Amino acid sequence: MKTLAAVLIGSATLAAPALAGGLATPAPEPEIMQAAPPAPTFAGGEWGGAYVGGSLGYGDVSGDVDGNGTLGGVQAGYRWDLGRTVLGAEIATGAADVSLGSGKIDSLTQLKLQAGYDLGRTLVYATAGGASASGDIGGSSVSDTGYFGGLGVDYALTDRWSLGAEVLAHKFDNFDGTGVDADATTAAIRANFRF
Secondary structure, eight states: OHHHHHHHHHHHHHHHHHHTTOSSOOOOOOOOOOOOOOOOOOOOOOOOEEEEEEEEEEEEEEESSOEEEEEEEEEEEEEEEOSSEEEEEEEEEEEEEEEETTEEEEEEEEEEEEEEEEOSSEEEEEEEEEEEEEEEETTEEEEEEEEEEEEEEEEESSSSEEEEEEEEEEEESSGGGSSOOEEEEEEEEEEEEEO
């Protein structure tokens, strides 16, 4: 009986550590890792505010005189973002090297009104306004005002920078009293920085 009691006590003593977690070292609890917050991305859709930029393009003149050449300049404007509708005004001016038979156009300034549709990162718009061109025809300095209309598109590269293109059709009647009517189509690539 003493032997049986000794065996039972010895077994209980040996089993106690096993019941308390055993002789093995317990496995550490897994560490829960916090996911890093995603990097901020620009979703587009904000077109309001003032902007400045530059453009480079090509002009083709037809009518009583024919010619073509390059254009380049700067622009500044302001847009009002009204949700899906975007309204704006812009002034653009620059140098030109557009041949006109016996002369050429060497500068072009435009005052523009814009009405556009916000597609998020992309803005499509119609524009129209007045234009002033100056140059030389037949050895005489000439300048005149006309009007234009056209279409444009801007794509937001970031929340401040956009890249776009614009195609405009200009009309000049009786250019500076010379009796020359001229139609000019311009196409330009534009980059803008919005404040």
